[in-house]
Amino acid sequence: MPMSSQQRADTEAIDDPGRGPSSGLDRNDRAPSQAPQQASYDQYRVLSMSAVVAIVLGVVSLPALILPSFLFVAGFGVVFGWLSMRRLTKSRDEFTGHRLALAGCLLSVITLVIGGVRATVVYATEVPEGYERIGFYQLQPDPDHPNLPVSPMSLEMDGKKVFIKGYIYPADKRMGLQHFVLIPDLGTCCFGGNPKLTDMVEVTLKPPHTVDYSLRLQRLGGTLKVDKQLKAVNGMEGVYYQLEADYVR
Numbered sequence: 001m002p003m004s005s006q007q008r009a010d011t012e013a014i015d016d017p018g019r020g021p022s023s024g025l026d027r028n029d030r031a032p033s034q035a036p037q038q039a040s041y042d043q044y045r046v047l048s049m050s051a052v053v054a055i056v057l058g059v060v061s062l063p064a065l066i067l068p069s070f071l072f073v074a075g076f077g078v079v080f081g082w083l084s085m086r087r088l089t090k091s092r093d094e095f096t097g098h099r100l101a102l103a104g105c106l107l108s109v110i111t112l113v114i115g116g117v118r119a120t121v122v123y124a125t126e127v128p129e130g131y132e133r134i135g136f137y138q139l140q141p142d143p144d145h146p147n148l149p150v151s152p153m154s155l156e157m158d159g160k161k162v163f164i165k166g167y168i169y170p171a172d173k174r175m176g177l178q179h180f181v182l183i184p185d186l187g188t189c190c191f192g193g194n195p196k197l198t199d200m201v202e203v204t205l206k207p208p209h210t211v212d213y214s215l216r217l218q219r220l221g222g223t224l225k226v227d228k229q230l231k232a233v234n235g236m237e238g239v240y241y242q243l244e245a246d247y248v249r
Contacts, residue, residue, distance in 0.1 A: 081105025
């Protein structure tokens with residue numbers, strides 16, 4: 001005897017329970033148990049320390065915007081941040097912090113670019129017309145001339161207009177200085193001891209120029225004088241180099 005449509009539906013429901021009246025309810029009951037699976041998995045991932053270091057380097061590199069000596073920090077931050085992002089991309093199932101590493105890397109990149117451009121412009125324009133740039137490294141004695149206490153190059157520059165950068169060696173007087181010793185870095189000031197004889201330039205500022213003692217880099221221009229005999233200054237053993245400065249920046 002042929003089955004009615006209702007009988008066929010009942011038979012199909014018995015053969016395939018998943019299509020029965022309660023199947024929709026069963027599926028709804030099962031779905032919520034799978035939804036929080038990813039969220040519960042995320043709580044086992046840890047923040048990558050490399051991402052933290054990357055953002056710290058990005059922040060620490062900010063002084064490079066005005067201090068070229070910090071540019072190496074920005075450069076290191078770029079490389080470290082990029083390596084951190086690569087590692088985190090491969091280990092997303094284990095670590096978080098990809099956005100943090102990206103932020104640190106971008107901060108270092110921006111600082112490196114802006115600071116680098118600024119330093120380049122300053123270097124290219126800081127020497128006034130009529131002066132020749134020299135550095136303390138050019139004032140060091142030549143091993144090939146052991147009997148000469150000063151560099152041969154400095155003797156060639158004796159009496160010429162030069163431009164040199166350095167830091168004021170601390171003395172008793174701190175304000176309105178017209179006479180002081182210029183040194184190449186702050187290491188001697190900060191850690192004690194006397195600088196090398198060829199790492200000192202006795203500076204005399206021509207009126208009305210004066211400077212106040214600070215840790216700021218000084219840019220000076222003037223006439224270089226070289227003496228092969230030591231000249232005592234500020235209680236130190238002596239200096240070989242003197243600068244009569246008429247340009248201060």
